[in-house]
Every structure is written in structure tokens, then in C-alpha cells.
Amino acid sequence: MKKIAFIVCQYGKEVNGGAEIHCKMLAERLTPFYDVEVLTSTTIDISTFEPFYEEGLEIVNEVKVRRFQPIPFQKTRYEKLYKASKLGRKIRRNLYRLKILKWISNIFPVWSIGTKNEEEMLKSHGFYSPSLIEYVNQNVNNYQALILISYPYPSTYFIGKKYPSKCILIPTAHEEGDLYRSIQSKIFTKIFHIAFNTEAERDLCKKVFGNKLSKSSILAVGIDITDPASENHIIEKFNLPDSYILYFGRITSGKIGKLIDWFLEFKKNHKSNVKLVLTGRLFMEKVNNKDIIYTGFVSEAEKTALISKAKVVVNPSDKESLSLLLLESMALGKPVIVNGNCEVMKQHCIKSDFACDYFISKNDFLKKLELSLENSKYRDNMTRKAKEYVLTHYNWKKIISDLKILIEQVPVK
Structure with missing residues (x-):
């Protein structure tokens, strides 16, 4: 061989x-x-x-x-x-x-x-x-x-x-x-x-x-999708709320950008119980806030369960050559918001007929986040197209x- x-x-x-x-x-x-x-x-x-x-x-x-x-x-x-x-x-x-x-x-x-x-x-x-x-x-x-x-x-x-x-x-x-x-x-x-x-x-x-x-x-x-851990397991282990936004990957300023600041601004202007869950190893100063949850490193089964339970998944990085987080989330039929200043991410949105969506500024991000959390038609449109896109192009x-x-x-x- x-x-x-x-x-x-x-x-x-x-x-x-x-x-x-x-x-x-x-x-x-x-x-x-x-x-x-x-x-x-x-x-x-x-x-x-x-x-x-x-x-x-x-x-x-x-x-x-x-x-x-x-x-x-x-x-x-x-x-x-x-x-x-x-x-x-x-x-x-x-x-x-x-x-x-x-x-x-x-x-x-x-x-x-x-x-x-x-x-x-x-x-x-x-x-x-x-x-x-x-x-x-x-x-x-x-x-x-x-x-x-x-x-x-x-x-x-x-x-x-x-x-x-x-x-x-x-x-x-x-x-x-x-x-x-x-x-x-x-x-x-x-x-x-x-x-x-x-x-x-x-x-x-x-x-x-x-x-x-x-x-x-x-x-x-x-795309590999590991069978999920039980919902009860992740809720108890990470003290998860009913409604949360998920980021998965290295937690560095270069990867998450202004995500934390923008999320906290969203919370100030919306009466919502949604929280931000950051999953992965931490390589920056931790922000202590009751609406931000750090899970640390998780298993593949826990990752699948975290994505499946999330209201929306975000990838704010403008430096991506593919984004497995995006594709895995789409395969699970989740709404995903990505950084449109990254041409690769923007092309995923366009090529999939907006099975995911992108932002180009803070205000755009806040608008897309509100839509993904509160507008069922917007969410359903992404979910309906997402699985087919991944199955067709990532075989x-x-x-x-x-x-x-x-x-x-x-x-x-």
C-alpha cells in the first residue's frame, strides 16, 4: 500500500x-x-x-x-x-x-x-x-x-x-x-x-x-455530523437557556471580531432572553456577563447538540477559506449569519440562494440577528434550502x- x-x-x-x-x-x-x-x-x-x-x-x-x-x-x-x-x-x-x-x-x-x-x-x-x-x-x-x-x-x-x-x-x-x-x-x-x-x-x-x-x-x-449528545446533558453541563446564539471555534479577537459588543448592544435594545454561547478554547480576555456563556472545548457529540438546539449560528470571522461551522450548521438546518466582508462566506450565501445570510456592518448584523430570532418566514427560508445545498456541493x-x-x-x- x-x-x-x-x-x-x-x-x-x-x-x-x-x-x-x-x-x-x-x-x-x-x-x-x-x-x-x-x-x-x-x-x-x-x-x-x-x-x-x-x-x-x-x-x-x-x-x-x-x-x-x-x-x-x-x-x-x-x-x-x-x-x-x-x-x-x-x-x-x-x-x-x-x-x-x-x-x-x-x-x-x-x-x-x-x-x-x-x-x-x-x-x-x-x-x-x-x-x-x-x-x-x-x-x-x-x-x-x-x-x-x-x-x-x-x-x-x-x-x-x-x-x-x-x-x-x-x-x-x-x-x-x-x-x-x-x-x-x-x-x-x-x-x-x-x-x-x-x-x-x-x-x-x-x-x-x-x-x-x-x-x-x-x-x-x-461534512461529518456526529450523533448528538442528549439535550438534557448539554443543558445541565453548560447551563443553557431556552434561546441562544452559537459561535463555535477558537475564541480569539481575530475570529469573533465585535461579536460580543454587538450582541450586548442587541440585548440593550431588545426585550429578549437570548444569550450568546461561545464554544471552543479561549485565547482572549474573558468577558464576564450573565448573557454570555463559555463552554470551553466540547466533544463532537456535544457540538452537534449545541448546534441543533441553537436559535441561530453566527460566524463573524472575515478570514475563512471554507467554514466548517457554516456547513455543519446548514446540514442541520439551522439559520446561519456570516461575515459578508469575507468573500468566501458571501459566495456561500449567494451560491445557496441565501440558505444562509451575511452582514456587512454592525447595523446590518443587528438587523439580520433580529430577523433570524423573530421572523419565522426568514428562518424557514434558510432552513428549507440549507440541507440541499450541503448535500449537493459537499459530497x-x-x-x-x-x-x-x-x-x-x-x-x-
């Missing part, structure tokens, strides 16, 4: 990031066809990068997970190098905003401005693991393909740069500073194949990397078939 490896910064049952769950679902579904390994770190904490897992080999649902210790993280050093590495990113992003980066990239696809500083910055990152990279160097010829998950991380860059013809990149890209770094021009134009989640994600990368963008396709991901059988074809096309030296 041929061997393949997924390379991802975090992996495990305790990890709830979208890209990491995406990796887990793909890896487990490929085990009947390949000897599947995951090369990853020992950490799950994106603030301290302290070890959580033991270094070494572990079997997780028939997948061989090899964990490698990252370098000790020095926040001050990383921040210093991060600031020193802004030149290439700043130039390229400004050219993008002027709508001329695509045309310049057509002529000069690979950039070298600031790459030395950018590489040094990655070597100080909390996920940088020389031992993981060395393991790949020693064993690369044993693998049919290396599948790199998420473009900004050290292992993706250093392995993709050294073995581009061996790699399939699932970039999970969105409009953010890291995408404009000069070093990314070496990956996105040289890698064997790029498997995007959506057309909106690919369109963004075409505007950044021009017509020299590597060969690509839309792969996406299917596991086709996705795994397409990925197998890509893996077999990777040239073997």
Missing part, C-alpha cells in the same frame, strides 16, 4: 481549528486506500506553544500520527522578527490594493524582496520544528505524496519549497497579510498542485499570484475520489 503524509501544525481529538479538522477528516477517509501518516507538532496552544502531546508515534483512528517538538517559543524574538519581515508583504499588498499585483505577478511570478527576513521569522515561529523537517528530508522518497495543510506555517513553507513536485497544497487562504509575503510566491507558483476549498479562494490567489499560479482544482471537504464520495486522482498524479522520481 502506498504511503502518503499530511503535514499540519496541530492534530488530535483535542484540536478544534477548521483547517485541522479538515485535515483529520481527509486523513481518516484515505486510510482504506493508503498508508496514511500525519506529521505534526506536540502543541495545541497557539499562544504559548507549550507541549500538550508526547513526542513520537500515536495511532488515531487508524492514522499514524508522528508528533515533533517545536523550538522553544520566544515571543519577544518572534515579534521583533515579525516586524522586520514586513517589507515584501507591505509592497505586495499595496500593489494588490491598487489592483495591479496580478499583472506584475504575470511578469515577475517569484519575488525575493524581504525573503531572508521572512524565513528568519518563520524559524522563530512557535510551530517551527527542525526535527519534523529533518524527518521529511530523510524519508521523503517513502511517500507517494506530501499534502500540506494551510499555507502560512513553517513546515508548509520549508517542505513545499524543497520538495514542490512532491506536494499538494491545501492552502486555506483568505485575505490577510501573510498571503502577500514574498516567500509565498515561491510556493503558490512552484508547488505541484493546489487544492482550493472554494472558487472565491482560488480567485483571490489568482489576483495575488497571477497566471503563473500552480495548477489547481476545487477540492473542498465533506464525500466525489471529494475523496478527486483527491485520490491527485495523489496518483504526483510524479515519482
Whole structure:
């Protein structure tokens, strides 16, 4: 049986990031066809990068997970190098905003401005693991393909740069500073194949990397719905009210934006007993308010039950390449409100004939939230279309078939 490896910064049952769950679902579904390994770190904490897992080999649902210790993280050093590495990113992003980066990239696809500083910055990152990279160097010829998950991380860059013809990149890209770094021009134009989640994600990368963008396709991901925990269980465990709005994922300012402030403003102006439930690990200061409930990390069964009982699900992030939360909620027939300033999320709404809806401002969010809670016609319209959209566009059988074809096309030296 041929061997393949997924390379991802975090992996495990305790990890709830979208890209990491995406990796887990793909890896487990490929085990009947390949000897599947995951090369990853020992950490799950994106603030301290302290070890959580033991270094070494572990079997997780028939997948061989090899964990490698990252370098000790020095926040001050990383921040210093991060600031020193802004030149290439700043130039390229400004050219993008002027709508001329695509045309310049057509002529000069690979950039070298600031790459030395950018590489040094990655070597100080909390996920940088020389031992993981060395393991790949020693064993690369044993693998049919290396599948790199998420473009900004050290292992993706250093392995993709050294073995581009061996790699399939699932970039999970969105409009953010890291995408404009000069070093990314070496990956996105040289890698064997790029498997995007959506057309909106690919369109963004075409505007950044021009017509020299590597060969690509839309792969996406299917949806897994675990049987729910009992309603009584989640009500008692999390002290849930009858009516709540749900957010699921990492609780960081970059992900939830102004959600808490806007929700509290909504509460001031509406006589409603609705509360806000934030599910996932907390990486920001906790807001102590009787109308906000933090569940912490939950099991998949608890997540399904939390979504099923919610009045509405929100994803306020403007940095998404797919959004599993959105698709899982739609599969369960729940109204979902997303950030329309994220082109990927906006396209989900349009493509599904508004089986979900988007906001573009605070007032728009407050209006859509009121509709989703109080207007049954608005809710029913979304619910009716949502399940069909997910079933039609996120089918596991086709996705795994397409990925197998890509893996077999990777040239073997």
C-alpha cells in the first residue's frame, strides 16, 4: 500500500481549528486506500506553544500520527522578527490594493524582496520544528505524496519549497497579510498542485499570484455530523437557556471580531432572553456577563447538540477559506449569519440562494440577528434550502475520489 503524509501544525481529538479538522477528516477517509501518516507538532496552544502531546508515534483512528517538538517559543524574538519581515508583504499588498499585483505577478511570478527576513521569522515561529523537517528530508522518497495543510506555517513553507513536485497544497487562504509575503510566491507558483476549498479562494490567489499560479482544482471537504449528545446533558453541563446564539471555534479577537459588543448592544435594545454561547478554547480576555456563556472545548457529540438546539449560528470571522461551522450548521438546518466582508462566506450565501445570510456592518448584523430570532418566514427560508445545498456541493464520495486522482498524479522520481 502506498504511503502518503499530511503535514499540519496541530492534530488530535483535542484540536478544534477548521483547517485541522479538515485535515483529520481527509486523513481518516484515505486510510482504506493508503498508508496514511500525519506529521505534526506536540502543541495545541497557539499562544504559548507549550507541549500538550508526547513526542513520537500515536495511532488515531487508524492514522499514524508522528508528533515533533517545536523550538522553544520566544515571543519577544518572534515579534521583533515579525516586524522586520514586513517589507515584501507591505509592497505586495499595496500593489494588490491598487489592483495591479496580478499583472506584475504575470511578469515577475517569484519575488525575493524581504525573503531572508521572512524565513528568519518563520524559524522563530512557535510551530517551527527542525526535527519534523529533518524527518521529511530523510524519508521523503517513502511517500507517494506530501499534502500540506494551510499555507502560512513553517513546515508548509520549508517542505513545499524543497520538495514542490512532491506536494499538494491545501492552502486555506483568505485575505490577510501573510498571503502577500514574498516567500509565498515561491510556493503558490512552484508547488505541484493546489487544492482550493472554494472558487472565491482560488480567485483571490489568482489576483495575488497571477497566471503563473500552480495548477489547481476545487477540492473542498465533506461534512461529518456526529450523533448528538442528549439535550438534557448539554443543558445541565453548560447551563443553557431556552434561546441562544452559537459561535463555535477558537475564541480569539481575530475570529469573533465585535461579536460580543454587538450582541450586548442587541440585548440593550431588545426585550429578549437570548444569550450568546461561545464554544471552543479561549485565547482572549474573558468577558464576564450573565448573557454570555463559555463552554470551553466540547466533544463532537456535544457540538452537534449545541448546534441543533441553537436559535441561530453566527460566524463573524472575515478570514475563512471554507467554514466548517457554516456547513455543519446548514446540514442541520439551522439559520446561519456570516461575515459578508469575507468573500468566501458571501459566495456561500449567494451560491445557496441565501440558505444562509451575511452582514456587512454592525447595523446590518443587528438587523439580520433580529430577523433570524423573530421572523419565522426568514428562518424557514434558510432552513428549507440549507440541507440541499450541503448535500449537493459537499459530497464525500466525489471529494475523496478527486483527491485520490491527485495523489496518483504526483510524479515519482
